[in-house]
Amino acid sequence: MNIFEQYLEKIIKTIDKLNQDHMIELSEKDVSKDQLSKIIKRIKVDKVPDALDYDISTNVAMILAKINKKNPIDFANFIIPYLKDDKIEKISAIKPGFINIKFKPFFWTNFIEKIIKNYKSFGINTKEKKKNYLVEFVSANPTGPLHVGHCRGAILGDVISNILLFNNHKVTKEYYVNDYGNQIINFTKSVYYRIREIKFNEPFPIDNEDLYPGDYLIGIAENIINSNKKMDFNDLKKIQSKLTDLSIIESLNLIKNNLNKIGIKHDNFISEKKLVSNQEVEKVIEHLQNNNFVYKGKIEAPAGEKNEKWIEREQLLFRSTDFGDDKDRALQKSDGSWTYFASDVAYHKNKLDRKFDYLINILGADHAGYIKRISSSVDALSNSKGKLICKVSQLVKLIKNKKPFKMSKRKGDYITLDDLINEVGKDATRFIMLSRSSDVELDFDFDSVVEKSKDNPLYYVQYCYARISSVFRHINKDIKKEINVKKLNFEYSEQEIIIIKKLSEWPRCIEVSSNKLEPHRISTYLYELASLFHSYWNLGKENPEKRFINENQVISDDKLIFLKAISNVIISGMTIIGVSTPEKM
Numbered sequence: 001m002n003i004f005e006q007y008l009e010k011i012i013k014t015i016d017k018l019n020q021d022h023m024i025e026l027s028e029k030d031v032s033k034d035q036l037s038k039i040i041k042r043i044k045v046d047k048v049p050d051a052l053d054y055d056i057s058t059n060v061a062m063i064l065a066k067i068n069k070k071n072p073i074d075f076a077n078f079i080i081p082y083l084k085d086d087k088i089e090k091i092s093a094i095k096p097g098f099i100n101i102k103f104k105p106f107f108w109t110n111f112i113e114k115i116i117k118n119y120k121s122f123g124i125n126t127k128e129k130k131k132n133y134l135v136e137f138v139s140a141n142p143t144g145p146l147h148v149g150h151c152r153g154a155i156l157g158d159v160i161s162n163i164l165l166f167n168n169h170k171v172t173k174e175y176y177v178n179d180y181g182n183q184i185i186n187f188t189k190s191v192y193y194r195i196r197e198i199k200f201n202e203p204f205p206i207d208n209e210d211l212y213p214g215d216y217l218i219g220i221a222e223n224i225i226n227s228n229k230k231m232d233f234n235d236l237k238k239i240q241s242k243l244t245d246l247s248i249i250e251s252l253n254l255i256k257n258n259l260n261k262i263g264i265k266h267d268n269f270i271s272e273k274k275l276v277s278n279q280e281v282e283k284v285i286e287h288l289q290n291n292n293f294v295y296k297g298k299i300e301a302p303a304g305e306k307n308e309k310w311i312e313r314e315q316l317l318f319r320s321t322d323f324g325d326d327k328d329r330a331l332q333k334s335d336g337s338w339t340y341f342a343s344d345v346a347y348h349k350n351k352l353d354r355k356f357d358y359l360i361n362i363l364g365a366d367h368a369g370y371i372k373r374i375s376s377s378v379d380a381l382s383n384s385k386g387k388l389i390c391k392v393s394q395l396v397k398l399i400k401n402k403k404p405f406k407m408s409k410r411k412g413d414y415i416t417l418d419d420l421i422n423e424v425g426k427d428a429t430r431f432i433m434l435s436r437s438s439d440v441e442l443d444f445d446f447d448s449v450v451e452k453s454k455d456n457p458l459y460y461v462q463y464c465y466a467r468i469s470s471v472f473r474h475i476n477k478d479i480k481k482e483i484n485v486k487k488l489n490f491e492y493s494e495q496e497i498i499i500i501k502k503l504s505e506w507p508r509c510i511e512v513s514s515n516k517l518e519p520h521r522i523s524t525y526l527y528e529l530a531s532l533f534h535s536y537w538n539l540g541k542e543n544p545e546k547r548f549i550n551e552n553q554v555i556s557d558d559k560l561i562f563l564k565a566i567s568n569v570i571i572s573g574m575t576i577i578g579v580s581t582p583e584k585m
Contacts, residue, residue: 001114001122002507004056007101008045011060014082015043024079025067039063047505054092054100055501062097072097105491108500112492112565115503116485119568123510125167132170134351135161137362138259138266139176142251143187144216146258147414149364152442153393155433155578157362158264159519160391162576167514172356175266176347179248180273181340186210191247192236194221199233220250258417262426263578270350272343280346281338284381285316285331287349293319293380299327318345323376345377352382360517361390368392391517393438400446424449427579431458434523434577454534457527461570462582464530467537468567469583471548475555479583483564490558495539499532499566506569519577526573533566 018024027036042063048054061076068075076093084091089104115122137157140150161171178184190212196202198221206213224231224246231239252269259265275281288294297317316332318341331342351359359378363370371390378388398405398415406415420429428449435457436442454460472479492500505525513521540547548559574581 001111001118002125002511003111003504004045004047004508005127007056007058008043011043011045011058011083012040015060015064015079018079018082024064026064027067047501047508048100052094052100054090054102057094057098057100059098061093061099065097105497108497109488109491111504112500112561113485113488115565115568116483116561119482119565122568123166123506123572125507125511125514128167128511128514130167130169131357132172132355133161133164133358133360134172134174134354134356135164135360135362136174136176136351138255138264139178140255141178141183141187142248142255143183143212144214144251145254146417148396148398148417148420149414151262151417151420151429152396152433152438153362153364154259154264155262155430156391156393156438156519157360159430159434159522159577160360160362160517162578163510163514163517163519163522166572166576167510172268173264173266174268174270177248177252177269177271177273178340179244179271180276180343184244184248184273187212187251188240188244188247189236190217191221191224191250192233192243194218195225195233198222198225216254220247220254223250261418261421262429270347272347275343275346275350276338280350281342284346284349285342288318288345288380291380293322294331295319297328299330318373318377318380320373320376323379325372325376329373329376341373341377344374345381348374348378348388349381352378352387359388361388363390363392365392365394389517391438394441396433396442396444398444398446402447405446427462428458430578431461431523434520437518437520454531457523458579459585460534461523461526461530461574462580463585464533465567465570465574465581466583466585467533468563468570471555471560471563473583474549475553477560479564479567483561485561488558488561492558492562495536496562499529499536500562502529502532503565503569506572522573522576526570526577529566529569 015024015026019026027039031039043058043060045056045058048057061079062072065072065075070078073093073095076097076099080091080093080099083099083101087103087107089102091099091101094100135157138146138150138154140146146154158173161173164171189210193202193204193211194217197204198218204213205211224243225233228246231242233239236243285294295317296314298312298314299317300312313334315330315334317328318331320329321327329341330339331345333339348359361374371392375388375390379385398420424432424446432444432449433442448455449458450456452459452463469479509521509525513519536546544550548563549555571581
């Protein structure tokens, strides 16, 4: 049901037959099978710009013209007769050498029939080899609730996972818990001082810059006190290990609650502390040493560090420059403990040992510079480039009344995810976070989010589904139930075919979103589909003949099937994004 794929196959079969009949050449002489395959893969079938009265277009003539010693237009005109079939209304060569095809109206009637009958699989790339993915996302330090900075990456990782799952890949969603190191020591101290504040009225040392000042710590402290009545809080050293464990559990509960509010659930939570205690860091260092990827050496001061403050010393270094990094990376600190990078290398070795086909990391904008070093370590550990894919989630700017907006009253100096959800809700948060490509900054405008107009993309898509639902409700039919479709004999109007052509792009949208890991393409597609539908719906306001339900309160089968096809695609897309499709608005 992917018409682009179907006609690409037809074109390739046609040129292969012409090649076998010695009527055309597919390549220069003495070209290997791999080279020939690369030439064939350059042949594409795509949609046509809206201004042209065609449905699909192919570049086949421009790919093969030079080999056949013809200009692209002449070569296109030569092969056009071999591409014609009874479904095609017209087929023409257009400069600089595209072959454009327009289908007969019955082609689109047959297409609607097929996608209604196969609605569960419509959009899925059934020919793609199914793979096993590990998607790691969020992975925020377990030192408090999530803030808005985590939100976009969390939704990006979740929806990328949903796209892959929709395409029948196997996906594991994972959260890496950084519960080892100085930030955890300071977090535990912060909780301890909050406990002392509650139990003994001791003032929290607010001037200590190493501590976490957020008011959320009060709730964590109260939970620990209430659940551990016999615990003695007089000496931190005696209870530090247990208090650390309790504090992390409480903080992770906060994080999981935050994620649950935006519809995200991870399959695994992997502890850095456990990796260290299981000596997985030592094991991966030994593995790298055995392969000559580790040495003792000195590195220059980090960019931006004042040279007089930098102490140059011999360190255990990973040869990341062997894999394209700008400098080798430290694995051990001056006190002998492992760097964060060393633990991360061990974590990625743990990932690789679990035999996933691909590892996907969702990183915040502040970690973009980290990509090369961790990619280098994965290349060293796996002998396989391209196994790790990193996607960066850029910053989100909150805007209200055309000005930067701060909502949080907390002392933690950041806007919590809870604040955002309470302000605009889960659906708006998820949809708007996907309204632009993740590699560019996003303005989250609170004013447009609450508008009931096309300026609010979530509302526009949901309202499209609600309008369709109202038609089904009017004739006492359940929009969620299947429609039994027999052979269709009618033809759709020009306006309806425009929308059906948009429906035909759904498999391509899924394919590109999956291959490029770009979920914003789905929200964009849904908005464009909804816009076409609303324009078509509005025709009925002025022309009664364009209304779905006639004066006898009856809807024709062709209109009902047309609406059902649109609603099926909207539900598929909105389910992937993770937002609701209300039947009434």
